[in-house]
Amino acid sequence: MSLLEVNNLTIAFGGLVAVDDLSFTMERGQITSLIGPNGAGKTTVINMLTGFYTPDSGEVKLDGELTKGWDTTQYVRKGFNRTFQNIRLFSNLTVEDNILIGMQHRIPYGSFLSLFPNKVKNTCEREAREEVTEILKKIGLEGHRYDKSTSLPYGMQRKLEIGRALASKPKVLLLDEPAAGMNPKEKVELSEFIKSLLNDVDGILLIEHDMKVIMSISDKIIVLNHGAKIAEGKPEEIQRNPEVIEAYLGRGGKQHVDAGE
Ligand SMILES: Nc1ncnc2c1ncn2[C@@H]1O[C@H](COP(=O)(O)OP(=O)(O)O)[C@@H](O)[C@H]1O
Numbered sequence: 001m002s003l004l005e006v007n008n009l010t011i012a013f014g015g016l017v018a019v020d021d022l023s024f025t026m027e028r029g030q031i032t033s034l035i036g037p038n039g040a041g042k043t044t045v046i047n048m049l050t051g052f053y054t055p056d057s058g059e060v061k062l063d064g065e066l067t068k069g070w071d072t073t074q075y076v077r078k079g080f081n082r083t084f085q086n087i088r089l090f091s092n093l094t095v096e097d098n099i100l101i102g103m104q105h106r107i108p109y110g111s112f113l114s115l116f117p118n119k120v121k122n123t124c125e126r127e128a129r130e131e132v133t134e135i136l137k138k139i140g141l142e143g144h145r146y147d148k149s150t151s152l153p154y155g156m157q158r159k160l161e162i163g164r165a166l167a168s169k170p171k172v173l174l175l176d177e178p179a180a181g182m183n184p185k186e187k188v189e190l191s192e193f194i195k196s197l198l199n200d201v202d203g204i205l206l207i208e209h210d211m212k213v214i215m216s217i218s219d220k221i222i223v224l225n226h227g228a229k230i231a232e233g234k235p236e237e238i239q240r241n242p243e244v245i246e247a248y249l250g251r252g253g254k255q256h257v258d259a260g261e
C-alpha cells in the first residue's frame with residue numbers, strides 16, 4: 001500500500017480550475033516532487049492535502065485511510081505537516097517556543113498545561129524541552145534556542161519552519177519551496193538535509209523551483225501545468241521529456257534541467 005494515494009483531485013476558484021483531476025501516489029521512504037510554472041497549482045495541492053482547502057472532487061488516502069471529513073487538527077494528528085512558501089513563524093516568539101508550538105497536538109503545553117497537577121506538568125515540560133533539543137540539533141540551531149525567530153538569517157528561518165513541522169512527528173512532510181531565497185551553497189546543504197529527513201518521516205512531498213535541488217534528491221517527479229499532470233517519472237525521465245521541456249522549461253530551459261553541472 002502506498003503511503004499516500006491521491007485520486008482525481010480537483011478544485012476550482014471561480015472559473016479557474018487550479019488543480020485538474022490530479023492523481024499520484026507517494027511511496028514510503030521517498031521524496032516525491034511537484035514541479036511546474038508559477039500558478040500551475042502546486043501550493044494548492046499542498047493546501048488540499050493538508051486540509052487547508054476542501055477539494056471539489058477527488059480523494060486522498062493516508063496509509064489507506066480516507067482523509068475526507070477530517071478537521072484541521074486531525075490532519076496534523078494523523079500525520080501531515082508542512083512548511084509555507086512564504087515563511088510563517090511566530091515572530092514574537094523564540095526559536096524554542098516556535099518548536100514547542102509544533103508539538104502542541106501531541107504534548108500539552110503552555111496555559112493548557114497549567115490545568116495539570118505539578119508533577120505531570122513538570123514531566124511534560126521536561127520531555128518537551130528535551131525533544132526541542134533533539135530537533136534543534138537536527139536543524140543546526142542549537143546555539144539559537146532563545147533567539148527571537150525573526151532575528152535569524154533567512155536560511156535559518158526556513159530550517160526552523162521545517163523543525164516546527166517535524167515537532168508534530170508527521171508521516172508526510174510537505175515542503176513548499178524550501179530553497180527559495182537561498183544561495184547555491186545553502187541549497188546544496190539544504191538538499192542533503194531534506195534527504196536526511198527521510199530518517200524522521202515516512203515520505204516527503206517537495207515543491208521546488210531549483211532544478212538542481214529537484215533533480216538531485218527526488219525519487220519521483222510530477223509535473224503540473226495549468227493544474228493538470230503532464231508528466232511523471234524519475235529525474236532522468238523528466239529531464240528528457242519533450243513535453244516538459246516545452247511546457248515548463250521553455251526556451252533555454254534545457255540548461256535548467258541539466259542537474260549536476
Ligand atoms: N484561495 C484562492 N482563491 C482564488 N484563487 C486561488 C486561490 N489559491 C490559489 N488560487 C489560484 O490557483 C492557481 C494556482 O495557484 P498556486 O497553487 O498558488 O500555484 P503554484 O504554487 O504552482 O505557483 C493560481 O492561478 C492562483 O491564483
Ligand SMILES: [Mg+2]
Nearest residue numbers: 042043044085
Ligand atoms: Mg506556490
